[in-house]
Amino acid sequence: MRIAGVQLSAWRxxxxxxxxxxxxxxxxxxxxxxGKTNFVEAITYAARGKSHRVSADSALVRSGxxxxxxxxxxxxxxxxLDVDVVVKSSGSNQVRLNGQPAKKRDLIRLLPIVxxxxxxxxxxxxEPQARRDFLDDLLALSIPRFAGVLADYDRVVRQRNxxxxxxRSAPADADLSPLDAWTENLIxxxxxxxxxxxxxxxRLRPDFARDYIAIAGGDARASLALVESLGDAVDSAxxxxxxxxxxxxxxxxxxxxxxxxxxxxxxxLHIALNELPSRTHSSQGEAWSLAIALRLAMVDITxxxxxxxxxxxxxxxxxxxxxxxRRERLAAHLSDIEHIIITAADSASVPESVGGMRYxxxxxxxxxx
Amino acid sequence: MYEGILQNLIDEFGKLPGIGPKSAQRIAFxxxxxxxxxxxxxxxxxxxxxxxxxxxEVCGNVADDVRCAICRDPRRRGDMICVVEEAKDxxxxxxxxxxxxxxxxxxxxxxxxxxxGPADLRIAQLLERLRDTSITEVILATDPNLEGEAxxxxxxxxxxxxxxxxxRLASGLPVxxxxxxxxxxxxxxxxEGRTRL
Ligand SMILES: [Zn+2]
Numbered sequence: 118m119r120i121a122g123v124q125l126s127a128w129r130x131x132x133x134x135x136x137x138x139x140x141x142x143x144x145x146x147x148x149x150x151x152g153k154t155n156f157v158e159a160i161t162y163a164a165r166g167k168s169h170r171v172s173a174d175s176a177l178v179r180s181g182x183x184x185x186x187x188x189x190x191x192x193x194x195x196x197x198l199d200v201d202v203v204v205k206s207s208g209s210n211q212v213r214l215n216g217q218p219a220k221k222r223d224l225i226r227l228l229p230i231v232x233x234x235x236x237x238x239x240x241x242x243x244e245p246q247a248r249r250d251f252l253d254d255l256l257a258l259s260i261p262r263f264a265g266v267l268a269d270y271d272r273v274v275r276q277r278n279x280x281x282x283x284x285r286s287a288p289a290d291a292d293l294s295p296l297d298a299w300t301e302n303l304i305x306x307x308x309x310x311x312x313x314x315x316x317x318x319x320r321l322r323p324d325f326a327r328d329y330i331a332i333a334g335g336d337a338r339a340s341l342a343l344v345e346s347l348g349d350a351v352d353s354a355x356x357x358x359x360x361x362x363x364x365x366x367x368x369x370x371x372x373x374x375x376x377x378x379x380x381x382x383x384x385x386l387h388i389a390l391n392e393l394p395s396r397t398h399s400s401q402g403e404a405w406s407l408a409i410a411l412r413l414a415m416v417d418i419t420x421x422x423x424x425x426x427x428x429x430x431x432x433x434x435x436x437x438x439x440x441x442x443r444r445e446r447l448a449a450h451l452s453d454i455e456h457i458i459i460t461a462a463d464s465a466s467v468p469e470s471v472g473g474m475r476y477x478x479x480x481x482x483x484x485x486x
Numbered sequence: 487m488y489e490g491i492l493q494n495l496i497d498e499f500g501k502l503p504g505i506g507p508k509s510a511q512r513i514a515f516x517x518x519x520x521x522x523x524x525x526x527x528x529x530x531x532x533x534x535x536x537x538x539x540x541x542x543e544v545c546g547n548v549a550d551d552v553r554c555a556i557c558r559d560p561r562r563r564g565d566m567i568c569v570v571e572e573a574k575d576x577x578x579x580x581x582x583x584x585x586x587x588x589x590x591x592x593x594x595x596x597x598x599x600x601x602x603g604p605a606d607l608r609i610a611q612l613l614e615r616l617r618d619t620s621i622t623e624v625i626l627a628t629d630p631n632l633e634g635e636a637x638x639x640x641x642x643x644x645x646x647x648x649x650x651x652x653x654r655l656a657s658g659l660p661v662x663x664x665x666x667x668x669x670x671x672x673x674x675x676x677x678e679g680r681t682r683l
Contacts, residue, residue, distance in 0.1 A: 272632055279598035295596055295604055298640035302632065 118229065118426045119456035120160065121190040121197065127182035128204070129155035130481035140474050142457040146464045146486065147478030153460040156483065157232070157431050160458070163189045163200045164228035164429075166212050166221030178206040191228060193425040198227060222268060226261040229428035231416050233435045237408040241388055241395050248386040255321070255415050256313055259422040263313065270306040274377050277303055282375035293368070300364050307380040308357045311345065314381060315353060317418070318343055324414035329390075332413070332446050333406035337391050346383035405438050413450060427455040436466040444468050492518065544615070546591035546608050548573045556580075556588055563587045568625040569612065569641065571595050571634065575665045579627065582674035587623075590615065595633040596640060604640065612641075616648055623651040625680060629665050630655075642683045653680040 119141060125134040130152050145153045154170075158177075162168050168177060178185045187202040201213040212219045214227065239247035257264040277299040284291055322341050329339035345351070351359045363379045364371070371378050388395040388407060395407055419428040430451055436444050436459070448468045451457055461467050464475070475486040487493055492514060499510035517525050541547070542554035549555070556562055556576070566587030570576060576589050592607040615621070626641055628634035642652050656679035665673070 269632055276598050276632070276636070283598065292604075294643060295598075295636075295640055297643065298596065298636045299598075301639050302636050 118191055118193045118423075118429055120429055120458070121192045123156075123160060123163075123190075124186075124188040125156075125159055126186045127179040128159050128185040128187060129177060129179065131155065131159075132179065132481060134481070134483055136476070136483055138456070138474070141455060142459055142471055142473035144464075144467055144471065144473050144475045145458070145460045145478050145483070146467075146475055147460075147462070149462050151479045152481045152483070153462075153478045154433055155481075156478065157433050157458060157460060159187045160189065160429075160431065161230055161232060162204070163187045163202050163212075164224055164230045166202070166210065166224055169232070169234075174204050174210060175206045177204050182206070191429075200224075200228065222264040225257045225264050227425060229258055229419050229423050229425065230431060231258075231412060231419060231428045232431040232433060233409060233412045234431075234433040235435070235438065237412060237435075238404060240411055241399065241404045241407045245385040248388075249382070249384065251411060251415075252314055252317065252386060255317055255418065256310070258415070258419045258428070259317065260313060263310075266306060266309055270303070270310055270381070273299060273303045273306060274380065274382055277377050278375065281371055281377065284372045285375050296368070300361075303377070303380060304357050304360045304364070307360055310381040311356050311384070312353050314384070315343060318386070320418060321411075321414050324417045325410050328413040328417070328450070329406060329410035331450055332409050332443055333403065334442065334446070337403075339407060339410060340389045340392070342387040342389070344385045344387050346379045346381075402440070402443075406443065409435070409439075409443075409447060416451070416454070430454050430457045432457065432459045434460050434462065436461055436468070437463065441468075445470065541591075545589045546573075546593060546611065547576050547589055561586075564618075565620055565622045566625065567612075567615065567621060567623075568627050570627050570665065571629055571637070575627065575629075578665055578668065578673060579677070582670050582677060584674045584677040585625075587625075592628070592637070595628055595637040597633045597636075607637075609641070609644070613644075616645070616650065621650060623653060625677075626652065626654045626683070627665065630668075634665075652683045654683055655680050 120138055120143075122135070122137045124136075125131045128134075134156075136156075145156060147153050158168060158170055162177070168174070171177065183206050185204040187200070187204070189200045191198050191200070199215050201216070203211045212221060212224065214223075236247075240251050253267050257267060277296070280296055280299060284293070284296065318341055325341060326339050330336065347356070347359050347363060360379055367378060377383075388411075390399055390403055390407065393399075395404060399407065416428060416430060432447075436447070439447065444466070445468050448471050457473075459467055459471065459473070476483050477486050488496065495514045495517070496507075496510045499505050499513050500507055505513070517523065538550070540549045540551065542549040542557055543552055544557045545554060547554040547556065551558070563586050566585075567590050568579060568585055568587060569590045569592060570579065571592050571594055573591050576591065579585055579589075590608070590612050592609065592612075594602050594607055596602060596604060596607070616624070624641075624645060626638040628637045638654055642654070645652050655676040668676070
């Protein structure tokens with residue numbers, strides 16, 4: 118898949134911008150704070166129906182306007198798809214595909230995108246949430262219906278937590294049968310997610326180890342393991358049973374804390390290099406190579422499962438974090454991707470071998486260099 | 487903003503569900519200016535609607551009498567009750583012509599985020615109806631979304647010891663949706679293929 122063109126109005130610091138891309142890579146050069154990341158954020162917003170940077174849409178609309186528009190045309194072979202998004206400073210956004218109203222959960226399947234960004238360092242060194250987000254993105258990219266399953270699970274957890282909080286002040290003999298109903302629904306969704314996460318990590322593991330060596334050189338062993346809230350060595354067929362047991366035994370603790378203590382929203386991904394936990398034991402360079410290897414493995418898996426060709430790969434300000442050798446290896450590794458979009462503050466950080474069409478971004482205006 | 491009474495009219499329309507500011511303005515101008523439209527009809531209906539519409543004391547459906555037309559109809563089967571969230575779901579199911587029993591309208595679904603628990607729904611009235619031993623099947627036809635599922639799960643457990651067959655509409659309904667938006671054929675099929683819980 119490639120992005121053929123993007124049109125923005127009143128988006129972030131852009132007033133009106135039209136950009137047509139007829140070749141790959143697309144390289145956006147400009148000082149920080151001028152609009153490079155805002156531009157790629159518009160692309161990911163159109164492809165996901167939400168921002169990867171902020172949760173409130175109001176920050177996305179240019180000041181003095183009530184709504185922003187993103188129009189994007191993507192192409193896969195001869196077929197094109199037009200995405201139209203209206204982002205409102207207050208109220209919910211509207212997404213249209215070829216003019217027809219669309220659900221956000223349908224977007225990811227039609228518009229696969231893998232973005233590499235400085236925040237990816239959090240996957241290696243940050244809180245478990247960053248690693249869960251990575252796994253969930255990967256699941257949604259590789260199994261079309263999973264975007265919906267994950268959104269449902271998220272809502273069931275919120276419903277159940279709200280109920281647990283309200284039970285905190287209730288008498289000890291309060292009726293728990295509504296809680297049981299939510300627990301049962303949560304278990305059904307949790308089981309599906311946990312099984313698919315196990316499967317996707319098994320699939321990710323060899324690609325990740327190979328991609329790490331491809332970027333970092335040497336022969337270090339990069340490995341992945343899932344750490345589940347329901348404990349070790351639970352057979353895939355027994356996940357639901359084990360969860361049911363835990364919720365039964367621990368329900369008073371859950372009520373005291375007002376939160377759901379077991380399930381995929383409490384799991385973590387353990388990343389290691391030569392058996393040492395990377396969260397605490399990796400150097401800056403190693404952590405970067407691990408983060409990039411995870412994204413590259415995501416590209417590999419998405420390429421295998423996508424029905425619309427390669428995912429569009431976005432490298433947002435990533436080359437500047439790498440030494441010259443790693444830059445070259447990353448560029449070489451991605452050279453056969455149909456469309457890559459690269460942003461950089463300094464054009465010297467983008468390897469010569471990348472080539473492509475260059476654009477300058479200053480003050481919310483993009484021009485061909 | 488418009489002057490006085492016109493803006494009041496626009497504001498009133500804007501308070502209704504599904505009507506945004508632009509539509510509110512368009513409807514208001516249509517009422518004010520259209521020669522073919524007589525607003526007196528609407529205003530006389532609106533003036534008395536709340537007093538005229540009643541809710542069936544048996545099933546909670548909208549009614550023009552103490553009991554709704556379905557509960558009054560002697561041809562309806564008395565051994566099956568179909569449990570739905572809203573009165574509009576009754577209309578959707580009636581369109582399929584698959585169901586000849588009576589209904590029970592809960593008035594919503596369990597949703598802790600919205601502060602709706604079992605006590606806020608017409609569940610006590612349902613239990614009261616089930617003391618009638620001629621009832622042999624309860625069909626749970628809550629919406630095919632998370633809150634509808636949770637409500638169905640809750641009711642299925644609550645009714646488990648009543649010695650009644652409890653069924654749930656077959657899957658195949660659009661997930662995450664409202665029952666009323668399912669087309670007649672899909673909804674009819676879901677009825678036919680309902681599964682025993
Ligand atoms: Zn009735």
